[in-house]
Amino acid sequence: MPDTVHAIPVTAIQAVEEMVKAPDFNRKMLYLATQLSHECDMKTLLLSVLEALLKTMAIGDKADTLIDGMTLIRCIIRLILKLLNDKAADRPRLVTALLKHLTTAKKMVETAVTQNDLSLIAKDVSWLWRAAYNCAIDGCMAWEQAESQISDLFDVSRELLELYCEGTPTAVDADLHHHVVTASFAAVTGRVFAVRRTLSECGSIDQEELRRVASAIRTSKSRITSIMTKRRSADDKVHVAPFLHILHVFDAELSSHLCEWNQLLKVIQVGGDELSLRQRMGSCNDGGS
Numbered sequence: 001m002p003d004t005v006h007a008i009p010v011t012a013i014q015a016v017e018e019m020v021k022a023p024d025f026n027r028k029m030l031y032l033a034t035q036l037s038h039e040c041d042m043k044t045l046l047l048s049v050l051e052a053l054l055k056t057m058a059i060g061d062k063a064d065t066l067i068d069g070m071t072l073i074r075c076i077i078r079l080i081l082k083l084l085n086d087k088a089a090d091r092p093r094l095v096t097a098l099l100k101h102l103t104t105a106k107k108m109v110e111t112a113v114t115q116n117d118l119s120l121i122a123k124d125v126s127w128l129w130r131a132a133y134n135c136a137i138d139g140c141m142a143w144e145q146a147e148s149q150i151s152d153l154f155d156v157s158r159e160l161l162e163l164y165c166e167g168t169p170t171a172v173d174a175d176l177h178h179h180v181v182t183a184s185f186a187a188v189t190g191r192v193f194a195v196r197r198t199l200s201e202c203g204s205i206d207q208e209e210l211r212r213v214a215s216a217i218r219t220s221k222s223r224i225t226s227i228m229t230k231r232r233s234a235d236d237k238v239h240v241a242p243f244l245h246i247l248h249v250f251d252a253e254l255s256s257h258l259c260e261w262n263q264l265l266k267v268i269q270v271g272g273d274e275l276s277l278r279q280r281m282g283s284c285n286d287g288g289s
Helices: 010-021 027-039 043-056 063-084 091-114 122-142 147-167 174-202 207-231 234-257 261-282
Strands: none
Touching (some): 091 147, 174 207, 174 234
16 A cells, blocks of 8 residues: 555654664665665655665765766655655655755755766756756745745755856756746745745844845845846846846845845835836837847
């Protein structure tokens, strides 16, 4: 009988953990446990076995370990995504695990980019950023009070995509830069919504958290502006302009909460200049040049 999220006894998972710690441990034991778990459709136990197997791998900068490690992480992430579809799933715990493995994968990709070895795992990276991005979108529609985790998923998706673009020797599809823009904007939006909810429910919020979100807003504005300046056409800039306008509003909102009046004045002035520019561009029949 296929397992549900809670059907696997804790003792079975503990047995796997103890197996790895045993002095006579052999990785083949985990391979066997993996096969049995898969055949019995025990997804929760299989996840524990795969994570235990990942811990036994000395993932370094060698090509073979890099490829093996990335393959295993993809299997783990795919399994977590399947478990998230279960109505009885412990979603916060699973998403925490998902983010942990995505972060591990990102570190591996950083190593590959540094050593000019991205081509070895390029397809894996392409799959990873899309998996994180699509999961975040699903979370926007289905998860309640999960703004921070959704934002983290958008951020790690963007970071993986940026690494992919950086490590690819040829020109990448222009749409990938649009996804960087969208993920950056979505991540910041989630964090602002989380701030609003905390203020609504508690009446106050930690000032350091406000500063972190304000910094994220300004970083996102700079990132998007840089991409639009270097890589996109005037027509694309018009389509992305609403993102920047909303980020200006967020910046003004956080500046007000932080009583940063000089920053607030600067945001208002810059926002006014950009609005005037958009109005002039919109009055041109060809969309501007």
